[in-house]
Every structure is written in C-alpha cells, then in structure tokens.
C-alpha cells in the first residue's frame with residue numbers, strides 16, 4: 713500500500729524527460745509564437761505538441777477511462793478545468809513559455825498526480841539545465857538522485873525571495889505586485905529573484921536556494937508538481953492571506969518554514985483572480 717502510485721511516478725519521470733528532449737530540440741529551430749489571453753501570454757506549437765505527447769503516453773500506459781487530465785493547453789482551448797476525486801494528472805508541458813521563446817534558459821515540464829484531490833507526486837524537469845526534480849508523498853524530494861531539503865534560515869533579513877509578475881498587466885494589478893515587491897525589498901531581504909517558471913521557482917525553494925516563492929495569478933498546472941516537491945523537502949504551502957493553501961485558487965506562498973512565510977504574507981497586497989475551477 714505504501715508503494716502506491718510508484719509505477720505512475722516512475723513513468724511520469726520518463727515522460728517528463730522525453731518531453732524535455734522535445735522542447736530542447738524545438739528550441740534549436742525557428743519558434744512560431746502566438747498569443748492566448750493577451751499580447752504577453754505566449755504560446756507556441758511546442759506547448760501544444762508536448763502536451764499531446766505527454767497526455768497521449770499517459771493514456772496509453774494507464775488507460776483513458778479511469779484517469780483524468782488537466783493540461784494547460786487543453787484548458788486554454790476550452791476544456792473545463794474540473795478537479796474531481798478521480799486519479800488526475802495536472803500538466804504544464806512548457807512552464808516558462810516566454811523564456812523558451814527568448815532562449816532564456818529556464819524552461820520546465822511539470823507533471824503532477826492527485827487522487828481524491830490530494831497530490832500524490834510531482835515531477836519537474838528543468839530541461840535546459842537538465843535537472844530532474846521529483847517527489848512522492850512520504851518519500852522525500854530529489855534533484856536527480858540527490859535528496860533535497862529547504863533552507864533552515866528563519867531570519868527574513870538573510871533570505872532570498874522569489875516572485876513573478878505574470879501576464880496580467882492591468883494597472884491596478886501591476887501596481888499591487890510592485891508595491892508588494894518594494895515592501896519586501898525594504899524589509900530588507902538579501903534579494904528578490906524570479907526564474908520565469910513557477911515550477912522551477914518552487915524547486916529552488918525545495919533545494920534551499922531561496923527561502924520563499926509567492927505569486928497571485930499562477931495556475932494549478934504551474935505549481936501542482938512543485939507543491940509536492942516543496943512539501944517533501946520540508947517546506948510549507950499557504951494561501952497569500954495566511955490561510956490554507958488551495959490548489960485551484962491561483963494564490964500561493966511556498967516557503968522553507970512558517971516564520972518566513974508569515975513575514976512575507978504581512979507584505980502581500982492581495983488582488984482578485986478568477987479561480988481555475990470557476991464555472992465560466
């Protein structure tokens with residue numbers, strides 16, 4: 713029983729590695745860029761192609777009927793984002809599409825698996841760096857074959873904090889995001905960073921390179937795999953108001969410990985976002 717989902721986990725690692733190879737190869741050719749919700753929300757044929765490859769191989773391996781799939785590109789094409797108790801794969805085929813388009817070298821494949829709405833494992837393949845982050849509930853978190861752990865820093869003045877500004881550039885949101893960043897810089901912290909991929913940002917918290925990553929506006933596919941990796945590395949997840957983390961809420965603070973999380977939360981200026989599972 714304790715080794716439940718081991719086969720699915722190991723297969724997800726293989727699939728993520730293969731998907732990463734496709735992305736690397738595609739990056740060597742001309743990339744045709746299109747937009748989704750707005751002019752800075754980019755998508756490429758590679759995003760679509762890689763999602764089809766991932767979902768296709770998972771369906772072939774585990775059968776179509778019993779497993780459900782939430783994939784970034786399927787949802788952007790109108791598939792409802794419904795999170796049920798059924799075994800569910802949550803997939804971001806190319807996390808960091810803007811980085812991919814620009815050759816900025818942080819791009820990740822993110823694959824998570826949940827049952828009864830509880831995340832069981834997560835795999836983040838940072839495919840340009842060739843780093844495989846993975847974690848299964850109760851089994852620790854790893855980067856390649858090395859076990860990873862969050863940092864033990866409790867003093868916010870000795871921390872590096874990660875955040876991103878996302879693709880919504882409405883003046884009210886941009887000003888709240890930058891006001892929060894200013895307040896955090898002035899605490900002061902050692903530094904503010906952002907890799908351009910939420911999945912990789914979470915792995916940076918998990919391996920102790922950063923004390924916390926927070927964002928409002930991310931989607932469940934950006935962070936689902938990272939959630940398991942951070943938890944298994946000893947870190948915590950909270951909502952941006954300090955409440956319980958909710959995968960579908962598009963709001964998240966991941967941190968090495970509660971002291972750091974609470975201090976960051978004090979500075980976050982919250983703005984409204986539409987939940988991933990909202991009925992539209």
Ligand SMILES: O=P(O)(O)O[C@H]1[C@H](O)[C@@H](O)[C@H](O)[C@@H](O)[C@@H]1O
Pocket residue numbers: 784804806807808809810876877878879908909910911927929930934
């Ligand atoms: O769209 P992709 O590249 O899959 O995901 C990115 C989000 O769009 C962006 O809002 C967020 O800031 C970035 O970290 C994320 O990974």
Ligand SMILES: [Mg+2]
Pocket residue numbers: 784804806807808910933934
């Ligand atoms: Mg993403």
